[in-house]
Amino acid sequence: MRIWVVSEESRDGQLRRVSRELAAFGATIGDVTVLRVTGERVPAAAAATALAERAKSDAPDLILVGATPSGRDVAARLAAKLKRAYFSECTALTIDGGSIEATRAMYAGKVRAHVRAALPAVCSVRPNAFPLADGAAEPTLTDIAASPAPGLTFVRFEPSAASGGRVPLSEARVIVSGGRGLKGPESWSQVEALADVLGAALGASRAVTDAGWRPNEEQVGQTGKTVTPDLYIALGISGAIQHLAGMTSSKVIVAVNKDPDADIFKVADYGIVGDVFEFLPAFTDAVKRVKATS
Amino acid sequence: MRFLICIKQVPDSTTRVKVAPDGTSIVSDGVTWSISPYDEYAIELALEHKDTAPDTVVSVVTVGGPRTKDALRQALAMGCDDATFVSGEGLGPLGIANALASAVAELKPDLVLCGKQASDDDQGFVGPALAEALGWPHLSQVTRISSSSPGLEYWKETEGGHEVWTAAGPVVLTVQKSAKDPRYPSLPGIMKAKKKEIPERPATGLDDPVKIEIVKLEPPPARGAGMIFKDGDTKAFAQQLATLLRDEAKVL
Numbered sequence: 001m002r003i004w005v006v007s008e009e010s011r012d013g014q015l016r017r018v019s020r021e022l023a024a025f026g027a028t029i030g031d032v033t034v035l036r037v038t039g040e041r042v043p044a045a046a047a048a049t050a051l052a053e054r055a056k057s058d059a060p061d062l063i064l065v066g067a068t069p070s071g072r073d074v075a076a077r078l079a080a081k082l083k084r085a086y087f088s089e090c091t092a093l094t095i096d097g098g099s100i101e102a103t104r105a106m107y108a109g110k111v112r113a114h115v116r117a118a119l120p121a122v123c124s125v126r127p128n129a130f131p132l133a134d135g136a137a138e139p140t141l142t143d144i145a146a147s148p149a150p151g152l153t154f155v156r157f158e159p160s161a162a163s164g165g166r167v168p169l170s171e172a173r174v175i176v177s178g179g180r181g182l183k184g185p186e187s188w189s190q191v192e193a194l195a196d197v198l199g200a201a202l203g204a205s206r207a208v209t210d211a212g213w214r215p216n217e218e219q220v221g222q223t224g225k226t227v228t229p230d231l232y233i234a235l236g237i238s239g240a241i242q243h244l245a246g247m248t249s250s251k252v253i254v255a256v257n258k259d260p261d262a263d264i265f266k267v268a269d270y271g272i273v274g275d276v277f278e279f280l281p282a283f284t285d286a287v288k289r290v291k292a293t294s
Numbered sequence: 295m296r297f298l299i300c301i302k303q304v305p306d307s308t309t310r311v312k313v314a315p316d317g318t319s320i321v322s323d324g325v326t327w328s329i330s331p332y333d334e335y336a337i338e339l340a341l342e343h344k345d346t347a348p349d350t351v352v353s354v355v356t357v358g359g360p361r362t363k364d365a366l367r368q369a370l371a372m373g374c375d376d377a378t379f380v381s382g383e384g385l386g387p388l389g390i391a392n393a394l395a396s397a398v399a400e401l402k403p404d405l406v407l408c409g410k411q412a413s414d415d416d417q418g419f420v421g422p423a424l425a426e427a428l429g430w431p432h433l434s435q436v437t438r439i440s441s442s443s444p445g446l447e448y449w450k451e452t453e454g455g456h457e458v459w460t461a462a463g464p465v466v467l468t469v470q471k472s473a474k475d476p477r478y479p480s481l482p483g484i485m486k487a488k489k490k491e492i493p494e495r496p497a498t499g500l501d502d503p504v505k506i507e508i509v510k511l512e513p514p515p516a517r518g519a520g521m522i523f524k525d526g527d528t529k530a531f532a533q534q535l536a537t538l539l540r541d542e543a544k545v546l
Contacts, residue, residue, distance in 0.1 A: 011453065041457065044422065045431045069452065072418055073434040080388065080423035085504045088417045101509060108413050110311040111320065114509040151431040151462050155447060159455035168453045174545070198546075216437070216471055217451060222307050222413060223331050223471045231545040242307055248514055252543045254535065260524055268520040269543065270535055274528035282529040286536035290546060 001030030001095070004060040006037070006051065006078075007141060008071050010168070015138070018066030018127040018171055023139035025130040026064060029095055033058065034139040037074075039146040044070070046149035048077040054144055055082060060120065062100065067124040068170055075124040085117030088124045089226070091249070095119075108222035109245030127171035128228045160215050167201045169218065174231045177203030177220055177247070181236020181257060181276055185213035190280045191235065197287050203227065203247075205237045221246035236276045239264030296351040297340040298403035299374070300394050300424065301333040303358060303365035304414040318508045329365045332409025334372075334476035336469035339439055340407060341373050341477065346441070351375050353401055357393045357497055359383040370487035371479030377490065382497025389502035391423035396498050398428060403464070405446075410434060410468040421468035432466040433459055437473070 003026035007019035019034065026032035035054070037047045051074075055063075065075040067089040079086030085100075092103035101116045102123055169175065176195045178188065188202075195202055203220040204213070220227055222242035232250035237243060239255070239262055247253070248267050255268035256279050265271040272279060305311055306326040314321045329337070337354070344350040354369040356362050357380040366377035378401065380393050398406060406428075411418035418434075425432035437456070438449035449456040451470050479487070521538075523531040540546040 043431055044434065045425065048426075069435050073422065076417075076419045076422035077426060077432070079419070080391065080426035083388065083503050085506060086387070086417070086419050088411075088419065104416075105514070106414065106416055106511070107305065107311045107320070108307065108416065109514060111313060111511050112514050113511050116507045116509050117504065149431065151465065152433065153460045153462070155458045155460055157455055157457055158449070210475070216473065217453075219471070231539065231543070241310070248517065252539070252545050253517070253520075254539070260522075265520065265522060267517050268522070269517070270538060271520050271522040271524075272528065272531045272535065273522065273524035274526075274531060278528040279532050282532035283536060286533045287539075287546065290536040290540045 001062065002058065002060045003030045003032045004058070004063045005032060005034045005139070006063065006065045006071070006074060007034050008066055008068060009036075015141070016066060016068070016171065017132065018068065018125070020136060020139060021127070021130045021132045022064045022066060022125055024132055024136055030061070032139070033060070034141050036141040036143050037146050038143050041154045042146040043149040043152050044073040044077045046146045047074045048081050050144050050146045051078050052081045062095070062119060063122040065122070065124045067126045068168070072124045075122050079122035082122070085121040086123070087115060087117070087121070090123045090125045091129045091228070093123060093125070105226065105249070108242065109226055109248060126228055128173070128230070160217065166195070167199070169201045169203055169220070169225050169227060172201035172227070172229050174198045174200035175203045175220070175227055175229045176200045176233045176235065177205070177237060178208060178214070178235045179205040179237030180207040181238070182208070187277075188214065194280060194284045194287070197284055197291070205243050206240070234264050234268070235280070237264050238262045239267065295347070295349070295405070296353060296401070296403040297343065298353045298355060298398060298401055298406045299333065299336045299340055299369070300406065300408045300420070301337070301354055301356050301365055301369060302330045302409070302412040302414070303327050303356065303362040304330045304412055307331055307413060313511045313513060317510050317512070320511065327361065327364065329368055330409050330412040330414070332411060332413070332469055332471065335472050336407040336409050336467075337369055337372055337374060338474060338476040339436070339469055339472060342474065343439055344373070353378065353403065355380060355394065355397045355401070357382050357385065357390050363492060366492055367487045368479065370490050371483040372477055373483055377492045379492050379494045380497050381494055385497065386502045386504055386506055387417060387419040388423055388504055389497070391420050391427050392502070393497035394420070394424050395427035397495070398424070405464060406466045408466065408468050410470050418468070421466055425466035428466070430464050430466055431461065432468065434468040435470040436467040437470050
């Protein structure tokens with residue numbers, strides 16, 4: 001079976017972890033080619049055109065793409081171009097003869113679906129869906145030059161003020177997320193101090209991004225990002241159904257809230273009923289100590 | 295300038311979705327239906343543009359069964375100018391994209407907007423597939439449309455900021471949540487929407503070579519009862535928690 005992984009690089013030019021996860025998974029089920037579409041700010045249609053051209057000769061049975069915003073974009077356009085089945089944001093894949101069964105969330109995470117289609121198919125796969133062994137070999141990349149993109153012109157980049165320099169939320173292993181219980185944007189210096197110690201990305205509830213305390217791109221939940229980190233720390237988040245939908249697939253959930261009846265405690269592995277402002281500095285120190293002695 | 299927004303009717307985001315006994319569909323009794331949230335943001339982007347450029351025409355279209363006409367009425371009540379109902383049920387994403395492409399050919403919009411994904415199947419497939427069917431470029435994750443001279447600028451959300459793009463011709467935008475919440479329908483808007491004719495056309499040009507089978511739907515796995523610390527010293531809990539996260543959960 002021929003597997004393609006369409007890889008993606010992070011802003012600093014490193015191959016993304018999800019691309020390495022997919023390359024490692026692909027190798028367990030077939031012959032993998034890891035492709036890199038080269039070019040600056042290549043629109044999805046142009047990347048898909050270049051990939052579809054190569055697919056004519058390679059005839060991959062399964063095309064895997066990391067379910068990052070741009071990965072999903074390319075995967076969808078490519079599947080449409082090739083007229084293949086497409087499953088987005090898969091969390092598990094099983095190949096069975098000539099068909100593929102994917103596990104994926106529907107209804108903003110309120111339902112888990114098992115869906116099947118005949119191969120060939122295209123899947124975008126969520127970060128952390130497949131394990132990556134420590135010291136796994138770096139995959140060899142095959143470059144494909146993107147064709148020029150007609151119709152669209154890149155004008156400029158407008159950086160957002162807040163979350164520069166951190167791991168992207170969608171593929172973070174640890175996320176520290178804040179809600180209305182943090183009372184105002186000024187509390188985020190403490191949240192960031194904890195995130196720094198953990199090497200974590202920052203998340204937020206919708207109430208927080210709607211109030212303008214944090215940028216929209218940090219919103220977790222329905223109409224925000226769905227995340228699957230190893231550790232999700234919810235600070236002062238009550239746990240509206242839309243928020244829970246976006247984070248209940250995290251491996252370990254920690255919740256801190258002063259309301260013992262908050263819904264967030266129903267999904268928490270570790271819950272602390274207490275004052276988040278007492279918790280934050282104490283926990284940041286404790287994590288520093290624990291990490292230093294491990 | 296004409297904007298066409300492709301919308302989908304889905305269970306309202308506050309609905310507790312239940313899997314039906316057949317295990318492959320959801321219980322539709324008691325579901326409140328509404329426009330998929332990202333589609334509402336797309337409508338808002340178009341209406342915001344119309345607020346500053348009143349000669350803008352904002353059209354909406356949906357593909358679905360009779361019930362989904364309500365979503366079009368809702369869009370009209372928000373302030374959209376006209377609506378087209380394409381009747382067709384049980385279509386896959388490529389079939390829907392083709393049905394929408396024929397509507398686009400008829401309505402001749404300058405710009406097509408879709409939500410970045412519908413909040414029921416969460417695939418994010420139809421927008422790019424529609425652009426592909428039309429042979430147009432597309433931009434995803436758009437949160438803002440601004441005027442420049444000449445033409446419009448489209449703000450695509452990426453990690454750490456926005457890429458700003460322009461398009462030489464028609465383009466499909468898939469819309470991400472933007473800073474401004476979608477407006478509520480006004481009372482006069484609701485009255486007007488009730489009286490509006492909604493032309494209906496059958497879905498045509500259906501060519502969907504891809505068959506998807508739903509094997510099983512299930513509720514997300516229940517999480518085991520967690521360890522809750524209460525009625526004690528929060529600082530001491532914090533210390534204990536850090537140790538547990540390292541030694542028991544092994545995530546530090």
